[in-house]
Amino acid sequence: MKELEKATESTRCEACGTPLEKGDLRCSICGKAAPLQSGHQKKTVVEILRCTGCGAAVAYDPKRQAPACSFCGSVYKVETIEDPMEQTSGYLPFTVTPEQAKQELRRWLGSLGWFRPSDLRSAARLQELQPLWWVAWVFDASARISWTADSNHGARRSAWAPHAGQTTVSFNNILASASRGLASKEVDAISNGFDLTSAQPDPQGATNATLEQFDVQRSQARQQVTQVLQHMAGQHVQHSEIPGSKFRNMHVSVVVRDLITRRLSFPAYVMAYRYKNQLYRVVICGQDPRLVFGDAPLSAGKIALVVFGVATIILLFLAILA
Numbered sequence: 001m002k003e004l005e006k007a008t009e010s011t012r013c014e015a016c017g018t019p020l021e022k023g024d025l026r027c028s029i030c031g032k033a034a035p036l037q038s039g040h041q042k043k044t045v046v047e048i049l050r051c052t053g054c055g056a057a058v059a060y061d062p063k064r065q066a067p068a069c070s071f072c073g074s075v076y077k078v079e080t081i082e083d084p085m086e087q088t089s090g091y092l093p094f095t096v097t098p099e100q101a102k103q104e105l106r107r108w109l110g111s112l113g114w115f116r117p118s119d120l121r122s123a124a125r126l127q128e129l130q131p132l133w134w135v136a137w138v139f140d141a142s143a144r145i146s147w148t149a150d151s152n153h154g155a156r157r158s159a160w161a162p163h164a165g166q167t168t169v170s171f172n173n174i175l176a177s178a179s180r181g182l183a184s185k186e187v188d189a190i191s192n193g194f195d196l197t198s199a200q201p202d203p204q205g206a207t208n209a210t211l212e213q214f215d216v217q218r219s220q221a222r223q224q225v226t227q228v229l230q231h232m233a234g235q236h237v238q239h240s241e242i243p244g245s246k247f248r249n250m251h252v253s254v255v256v257r258d259l260i261t262r263r264l265s266f267p268a269y270v271m272a273y274r275y276k277n278q279l280y281r282v283v284i285c286g287q288d289p290r291l292v293f294g295d296a297p298l299s300a301g302k303i304a305l306v307v308f309g310v311a312t313i314i315l316l317f318l319a320i321l322a
Contacts, residue, residue, distance in 0.1 A: 011034070011035060013027040013029070013030060013032055013034075014032065015027065015030045015032040016029050016030045016032075016256075016257045016258065017257060017258040018030070018256075018257070018258055018259050018260075019260055020034050020035075021218070028222045028259065029256050029257065029259055086137075086178070086214035086216060086217070086218060086221045086263055087214060087263060088133075088135060088213075088214065088263050088264065088265045089199075089262060089263050089264065090199030090200060090201060090262070090263075090264050090265070091133055091199065091200055091201070091202060091203045091204065091264070091265045091267075092194055092195065092196070092198050092199050092200075092264060092265065092266050092267055092286075092287065093198060093200055093203075093204040093205040093267065093287075094131065094204070094205030094206040094209075094267040094286045094287070095198075095205060095267075095286070095287045096267075096269070096284070096285070096286050096287060096288070096289045098129055098131075098269070100289050101129060101269040101271065101284045101289060102126060102129065103289075104284055104289040104290070104292060105126065105271060105273065105282055105284070105292075106121055108282070108292045108294070109121040109124055109273075109296065112296050114302065115298055115299060115302055115303060116296055116297065116298065116299060117275070117297060117298075117299045118299070120275060120296065120297070123275060123276070124273045124274070124275045124280075125273060125274045125275075126271065126272075126273050127272045127273055127274050127279065128270075128271065128272040129269055129270075129271050130209075130210060130269070130270045130271070131206035131207075131208070131209035131210070131267065131268075131269055131286070132181060132182075132209060132210045132212065132267070132268050132269070132270050133203060133209055133210070133211050133212060133265035133266065133267055133268075134177075134179040134181055134182050134187075134212045134265065134266050134268055135177075135178045135179055135212050135213065135214050135263065135264070135265050135266070136175050136176060136177045136178055136179065136187070136191075136263075136264060136266060137175070137176045137178060137221065137224070137225050137261050137262065137263055137264075138173055138174065138175055138176075138196060138261070138262045138263075138264055139171070139174050139176065139225055139228075139229070139259060139260060139261040139262070140170075140171065140172045140173065140174070140258075140259075140260045141170070141171050141174075141229060141256050141257070141258065141259040141260070142168065142169075142170050142171075142256070142257045142258050143168070143169050143170075143171065143229065143233055143254050143255065143256050143257070144166065144167075144168050144254070144255040144257070145166065145167050145168070145169060145233045145236065145237060145241075145252060145253070145254055146164075146165075146166045146252070146253045146254075146255075147164065147165055147166075147237045147241060147242075147250065147251065147252045147253070148162070148163070148164040148249075148250070148251045149162075149163055149164075149237075149242050149247045149248070149249060149250040149251070150162055150163070150247060150248050150249045151163055151242050151243055151244035151245075151246060151247040151248075152244045152245060152246045152247075153243035153244030153245075154243070154244075160248065163242060163243060165241055167236075167237075167241060169233070169236055171229065171232055173196055174228065174229070174232060175187075175191050176224060176225050176228040177191075178214055178215075178216065178221070178224070178263075179212060180212070180215070181210070181212050181270070182268065182270075182283060185293065186283045186293050189283070189291060189292070189293030190268060190283060190284070190285035190288075190291040190292075190293060191266075192288075192291065193285040193287050193288030193290070193291040194266055194285070194287050194288075195287060196264070198287075199264055203265070205267065205286075206267065206286070209267075211265070212265070214263060221261075222261075225259070225261060226256070229254065229256060229259075230252070230254055233252055233254045234250070234252045237250065237252055238250065266286070267285075267286025267287060268283055268284065268285060268286045269283070269284040269286060270282075270283055271283070271284065271294075275296075275297055276297075278297065280294065280295040280296060280297070281294055281295055282294030282295070
């Protein structure tokens with residue numbers, strides 16, 4: 001972890017304190033010109049495999065990677081990209097074994113409730129278990145938030161009253177997914193199970209794992225991080241600043257200072273199981289097996305039984321009223 005902290009240390013902007021990374025001509029927050037750097041800067045060329053189906057990017061290693069995408073099964077094409085490109089600075093290790101992931105899948109299948117098939121846990125068959133390091137930004141920032149909104153607090157004769165305010169909020173260890181292999185709802189379900197202090201320079205804890213790559217340029221990455229920060233600021237204002245129980249016409253402006261971003265790879269198991277000739281997908285956190293998100297079939301018979309029962313009750317109620 002100390003090596004990762006050293007990697008984030010760099011020249012800071014004289015105006016706002018945001019770290020300047022190699023290749024930056026201006027500060028990403030306030031726009032102040034970066035100090036001139038001596039020496040010739042060599043461009044780094046990155047080779048990745050791009051899936052022609054879903055667009056996922058993985059590390060290019062002909063000795064380890066198969067020609068089929070682990071996410072959707074489509075073929076790969078080789079893509080060469082020149083810096084500035086986002087690169088992983090650390091890998092969180094797998095602490096969940098494949099056997100533990102399989103056991104958790106069985107437990108999860110048996111905990112989905114009455115509307116699932118009664119034999120789901122026993123009849124489901126695991127088809128594939130693929131370890132994956134998916135990528136995300138983790139950032140800290142201090143933000144000055146200005147906001148305006150109408151709320152029902154102090155409205156008196158009118159239904160709404162105007163309100164406004166300013167506040168400074170520190171955001172720490174905010175995760176912004178850069179993954180194409182995992183959907184946002186999958187990331188949200190497993191993101192609370194990771195120990196960020198466990199990051200290592202090299203992948204550890206899984207063999208034959210898919211290594212997803214950052215596949216956006218630095219400027220685009222910062223835009224995505226800024227969008228997440230804007231959303232977080234809006235959530236903060238909505239839940240902590242606006243008085244009253246109802247509001248409308250909320251507007252939020254954010255001035256960011258001292259944005260520090262890390263690029264990390266997170267462990268997960270992407271699993272596929274089959275039930276009655278139908279495939280379903282499940283994602284399990286690689287550091288906390290209790291965090292699971294996936295698809296599962298519903299029991300058509302049980303749903304029909306409930307609908308029939310409700311319809312019967314309604315008809316009996318109408319007959320009594322008649």
